[in-house]
Amino acid sequence: MVDYTYTLLIPLIPFLLFIFIGLTGHKMKPIVSGLIGTSGLAIAAILSYITAIRYFWTDHIGVIGYKSIKAFEITWLHLTDKLTINIGALIDPISVMMLIVITTVSLMVHIYSIGYMKGERGYHRFFAFLSLFSFSMLGLVLATNIFQMYIFWELVGVSSFLLIGFYYEKPSAVAASKKAFIVTRFADLGFLIGILILSFNTGTFDFQLLTSPTGPAITMPGGAAFMGMSVLTWSLIFIFMGGAGKSAMFPLHVWLPDAMEGPTPVSALIHAATMVVAGVYLVARLFPVYALGAPDALTVVAWVGGISSLFAAIIACTQTDIKRVLAYSTMSQIGYMMLALGVSGYGGHDGLGFMAGNFHLFTHAMFKALLFLGAGAIIHAVHSNDMKDMGGLRKYLPITHATFLIACITIAGIPPLSGFWSKDEIMVAAWHHNKILFSIEYLVAGLTAFYMFRLYFSIFWGKATHYHHTPHEAPYVMTIPLMILAFGAVFAGFLPFHALVTSDGMPFESHLDWSIAIPSVLIALLGIGGATAMYMKANGLPDKLAGVFGNGYKWAYHKFYMDEVYLFVTKKIIFRFISQPVAWFDRHIVDGFMNLVARTVDNTSNLIKGFQSGRLQQYGYVFVSGAIALVLIFVYLWNF
């Protein structure tokens, strides 16, 4: 056993940075807080790389398969005899992989933000929040138990909320942050319920125990508990609901496009590379339980992933806000990952989907962060989010153009860039599992290529737009991260994931299935070709095509009216039909009853007070008749 206690520092450094910058940031020069944050994260990144190299290679010589190692654990809260909430660090292939992804992207975003956020109010606040987010996300992936994960899950949600609402004076940003938080919070309720059910039945939160094939979760007696599915299945579906919320899966995706109101580096970090894949990570973390204990739940995961990827890809083709296109693209790609996990089995080559999902997570983090940061550079230059305001930018922004193109090719899945390798593995896994899902993915691959190149051409080619002042390339502090990420996007595909990240920790042989790969590449090329024809030079084709699809286009353009549905549910149902009646009920019925009691007492005393009229003879009369009545009753009527 090797000592990994120092991994504790990886989340702890950003946390201390958050406290430090948060408390003292307003007293220092803006740039200083940026530099402190960045250098702190650089240390965390170096530690992560050391961990990865040690875990995957140096400490691993002569051993077959990767074990999960509890590097560190303390009891945080004692709940029952069996259940305690622990805080610790769990080192296993997926957590190490996530450490790499998070620290790399986060570091790039930090560096990039030094330039991007220059001159903004709340510069130090931005870096404090970024550190908070990094802390939470790192704590999430290192979680040793599901409750720790839930804790950091919530923290991640809050940091996301704070960062989306960074421009808090902008009402749309505030609304978007609220929406993001509440939608994911709703999903988290499902997560919590899932945890409650799971822990009640298994008596543990611990991942190692839960995922152990002989552990209490997997060996739990099955049998239908409710609506034909076992307790375990239900709990896993609930947990997946949490994951789906965070990962913006249909139908809990509505917050993601709006979340683009946040500063672009935030979108790159949180809403493209790291936080949104937390759902995927959650399923991957509990994968043995899903695969061995409740395959039904895994089917749900697969279908949700498949539907989301198609749904998002269609919408992405119609949007004009470049960040929203990227947001839908993210949703679509995460759908891929979910689907990959959903179609996977456990162990050996059956676990291809698991490996592919994580692989795609890894490569996607690189190229999607790159796309977002590139978009940030473009927005920085043009001061607009809308692709209608852009065109012909390749002349002004050469580095951005080059890196953006690389990212587009990568996401389209053209060999030998990384996107091709990971996507291909997913296709293979899907082919072996479910042909319908497989064909959906083929379609989505084409759509992806199409909308990405639509985006690319609209920005960099197309009509030459006149700008108020000539756009100029971003400073090096912004372009260097782009180049680093582009490097990652190109070469990440050559990592031997099938040897490193597998469902049971054992390496397996995996090779390219050309019968699946070639058609997928062809479809991607078809998409690119279509986009080239339509958008490389400004022409009337897009409008004509939109006309052909008619209502379909309109529906996709309006995101299938999901926002309106949600608005209906929240505004109409929650506000109008629950809260307002509740408030009314409280004021008028419950409180009204109390007031009625008060008023009755008041009226009664008013009534009684009439006897106290001050009129002597009335008193006398009452007294006399009362005395007579008493005599009558006690002497005559009540015969003792």
Add this chain to the structure above:
Amino acid sequence: MNSEIMFYLLAGMILVFSVLTVTSRKILRAAVYLLFVLISTAAIYFMLEYTFLAAVQLTVYAGGIVVLIIFSVLLTSHISEKAIMADRKQSLLSALAVGAGALLTLLTILRFTFVPSALPAQTSTVTDVGNALISYERDGFALPFEVISILLLAALIGAIIVARKEKDGIIATKEKK
């Protein structure tokens, strides 16, 4: 036989004048009727051979109180002034209650069998009364006598204070013991 006639006569007077006292519309007359009632009562005391009591009744009641009342009547109203009577409803209701009460009490009295005592009567001459009043032994009334004297003093002072004319016309305190 004489005494019976005497009693009926007194009873009749008491009843008639009582009724007149409470119904007469002229207050001064009512006071005079009251005087007759009180005198008749004194006569009853004579009949019962409590002569000292009868004498007190005559001096204090008939002499003192009625005179006081007449004075105050004169102070507060004109002789010719007719008293306002209660409205019909009030009178009726009062009559009803009073009638019921009287009926009930009479019924009680008539149904109850009183057993007159055959013991020799204690004389109540002035000497007897005086002795009893200052005796502190059994059947002595020294304590009530003293208490009543204090009460009278208190009432005396209280009445003066209450009735005294205040400069600002506000009733100060009601000394009532």
Add this chain to the structure above:
Amino acid sequence: MNILSLFILIPLLTIIAIMFTSNMKQTRIVSAVGMGIQLILAGILVYLYLSERNAGNMDAMLFYYDAVWFPTLNIHYTIGVDGISVAMIALTSIVVFAGIFASWMVDFLYREFFISLILLASGVFGFFISLDIFTMFLFYELAVIPMYLLIGLWGSGPKEYSAMKLTLMLMAGSALLFVAILGIYFYSAPAGSQLTFNLLEIAKNHIPIEMQRFLFPFAFIGFGVLGALFPFHTWSPDGHASAPTAVSMLHAGVLMKLGGYGVFRVAIYLMPEAAHEQAWIFLILTGISVVYGAFGAVVQKDLKYINAYSSVSHCGLVLFAILMMNQTAMNGAVIQMISHGLMTALFFALIGMIYGRTHTRLINEMGGLMKVMPFLGVVYVIAGLASLGLPGLSGFVAEMTIFVGSFQHTDTFHRVLTIVAASSIVITAVYILRVVGTLLFGPIKNDHFLHLKDAMWFERLSTLTLLIAIAAIGMAPLWLSNMINFSLGPIVEKINGVATVAGLF
């Protein structure tokens, strides 16, 4: 001198000292010093308590002291604390301390104000240290009465109405409570022996089940009124809305906790069988409280009303967890009492400070305050996050302990109710974010707000005291949880040990 008696003595001495002060400055310094000593004393108490426990003292109640003050009815001044009361005392002293600073600028009848405030505090302290239910009741009344004056004199809005409503409803609760206390008294000892009000003595005796059935609702509702049990909670929104800042803080922060504490100490501890039998009724009521309060808060327009409804929801959760009658849930209930006490006190303090600047509490009329008062804004956001259960702040610890604990109940009915109650966390997020979004974020709605100042030093002190406590519990909950757990163990054993009837479902 028993350290616990100091908790009553110091407020009284402070009150006497205040009487001799001649101006506002002196008054508030005396109050601050007095309550500062009280806070330090609470710290010492926690320390002494823990060291006694570590030294192996296993008594149910530490620092026990007993003196009879009304021999005819055998009423004693019995005091003693266990982990739960120590925690509550610590909470009270923090909130009172913060409350003094939150009312730093009270200038109308300031001497009387601070005297009433501290009198209220001494009542609360007395309540938490008493082990004699009659004396406990006495202190409870002592805490309620100054409330009437404080709201009626220093309040705002329809203050007479609110003060009257609050006092009358609480008094109605006291009346029920008094019936229960007398009932318990008459069955407190085996026939023929000396009757007693002493909690520990009564607990040894078994109250006949028929009497329990009769008395339990009285005790539960009596304390429940104070704990904002649906449908007896309506004093809370009106009362809080009209009360001055410090009073809202103390009331929502501490006084409402007397309800939960009393339910736990008197109703359930002394009458466990009836509690088991009737729990389902009250579980439904408290479950309604939790969800209903949250929904009610969603559409309110006045900041204080929002917070009052949120208190209904959170305090409902306290009673809910107590009724689950297992150790984890009850532990959660105590943590929730403390957590909510701190949180809501912080909220009311902030609302008071914001109101003092903007002169409005309607959220529609405000906006963008974060820009002009960043300190208050940030603290408000943190308080909001604590309220919606963000990990790292106290609310999360409490809620999760409650939910996990309640879910361990073997009965499906209880587990379903737990899920219903848990759904309130979403609604809580809705109303908290609505407030934060409208009040602090967005553009500034009124130019007049541009010239407002951020928090003064005493306001910072007041809010930071509470904030630190919230964060301390949120980040390192274990010591608190263990302290409570230790004392809860025997109590839960007693409650469940005699459970012969498992409940209706």
Add this chain to the structure above:
Amino acid sequence: MTGSIPIQYFLIISTLMFFIGIYGFLTRKNLITMLMSIELILNSVNINFVTFNKYLYPQNLQGHFFTLIIIAIAAAEAAVAIAIIINIYRNFRSIDVDNVDQMKF
């Protein structure tokens, strides 16, 4: 001297006088006449005391003394009452009982 008159006769007289007094008290508006009604009531009670004393307990004088004391009290009462009435008259310029209802509610 009472001869063969039964005790009930006296009691009937006193009862009737008592209720007549009450009737007067309830119906007369003038405070002084109300006072007179009260005197009637007191008188009827006195008759009762004396009668019971004479018929049932002739060996003692308790009833007799009670009556004596009642007379004294009646005198005091009348004095104070008239003082009050005069005071009221001074304040209200009237001694109508219906006007004197300040002590209500």
